Amino acid sequence: xxxxxxxxxxxxxxxxxxxxTIGPAGHSLRILEQLGPQGxxxxxxxxxEALKLAEQRLRPCAGRFRLLPGRFSDLESLLAEAGISELxxxxxxxxxxxxxxxxxxxxxxxxxxxxxxxxxxxxxxxDAAEIVNTxxxxxxxxxxxxxxxxxxxxxxxxxxATYREGRKAIESTAELAQIIAAAVARPxxxxxxxxxxxxxxxxxxxxxxxxxAEIEGGLRAAARSLRPGSGRLVVVSWxxxxxxxxxxxxxxxxxxxxxxxxxxxxxxxRPLLRVLTRKPLAAxxxxxxxxxxxxxxxxxxxxxxxxxxxx
Numbered sequence: 001x002x003x004x005x006x007x008x009x010x011x012x013x014x015x016x017x018x019x020x021t022i023g024p025a026g027h028s029l030r031i032l033e034q035l036g037p038q039g040x041x042x043x044x045x046x047x048x049e050a051l052k053l054a055e056q057r058l059r060p061c062a063g064r065f066r067l068l069p070g071r072f073s074d075l076e077s078l079l080a081e082a083g084i085s086e087l088x089x090x091x092x093x094x095x096x097x098x099x100x101x102x103x104x105x106x107x108x109x110x111x112x113x114x115x116x117x118x119x120x121x122x123x124x125x126x127d128a129a130e131i132v133n134t135x136x137x138x139x140x141x142x143x144x145x146x147x148x149x150x151x152x153x154x155x156x157x158x159x160x161a162t163y164r165e166g167r168k169a170i171e172s173t174a175e176l177a178q179i180i181a182a183a184v185a186r187p188x189x190x191x192x193x194x195x196x197x198x199x200x201x202x203x204x205x206x207x208x209x210x211x212x213a214e215i216e217g218g219l220r221a222a223a224r225s226l227r228p229g230s231g232r233l234v235v236v237s238w239x240x241x242x243x244x245x246x247x248x249x250x251x252x253x254x255x256x257x258x259x260x261x262x263x264x265x266x267x268x269x270r271p272l273l274r275v276l277t278r279k280p281l282a283a284x285x286x287x288x289x290x291x292x293x294x295x296x297x298x299x300x301x302x303x304x305x306x307x308x309x310x311x
Contacts, residue, residue, distance in 0.1 A: 008301035014038040015088030023097040025054035041065040046119040072218025090222040095238040110177035117205040143207045146241040147199045159183035223272040226304035270310040273302040
């Protein structure tokens with residue numbers, strides 16, 4: 001959804017923009033192409049390998065961008081480090097890149113030989129291997145709850161716990177995928193659309209990277225950092241739980257007042273954003289045909305409210 005992303009960012013030649021998941025820098029390169037000599041781009045990513053790839057791809061634009069390691073929720077501290085006070089636009093892409101999926105050691109794909117799923121292995125907290133090898137059935141069901149399939153979540157959690165009893169630790173995503181698929185797949189359904197373990201592996205990745213908290217924290221940090229009255233926020237998400245979280249957070253930032261409707265407002269909370277997308281935008285049929293992965297992609301956008309609206 002590159003064209004829609006650029007349109008909603010409404011790029012100004014002298015503007016300052018942040019790509020919060022720069023990845024291989026495809027979006028960032030197109031943003032830089034629209035920026036003039038006074039424009040600037042800050043690229044952020046949790047994955048050190050992604051920053052290396054971005055550095056190589058953006059080399060022709062040297063002097064007009066800076067790359068920093070960090071998470072969505074780190075935005076305001078990263079802006080302070082870069083000496084930036086206000087932003088004309090923020091792009092947040094919640095997905096993982098093709099490079100990450102194809103690296104078997106990372107554990108993101110159901111065929112992987114590794115079992116980390118950490119976007120940044122140096123960050124604290126349990127990785128996927130620790131989650132599946134040490135969490136109780138109740139804890140695993142909680143991890144799987146974002147998928148929204150209660151009975152299947154229980155079957156998947158119990159299958160993992162049963163498998164590891166008396167055996168060595170689960171060592172790869174490929175091994176884990178087989179365990180989950182055997183527990184949840186309906187007879188004859190394997191391979192028709194997608195691997196039956198896919199949503200459960202996604203839930204484990206979300207837990208390993210604390211993705212839900214990062215998305216909400218990043219959205220709120222972006223809203224506080226945009227130039228009042230004109231700064232744009234564009235969010236590209238890839239799964240149902242992400243679409244809903246983004247939509248609800250943007251609504252809360254647009255209507256933050258918590259006072260009873262019948263009473264005068266005393267909470268002093270003012271809207272930071274005005275949502276531009278009535279509902280999440282889906283990829284076109286033509287784009288899905290070119291890139292089937294975009295069938296689950298959704299775009300949502302907002303603009304910063306003016307200082308008068310916040311008074």
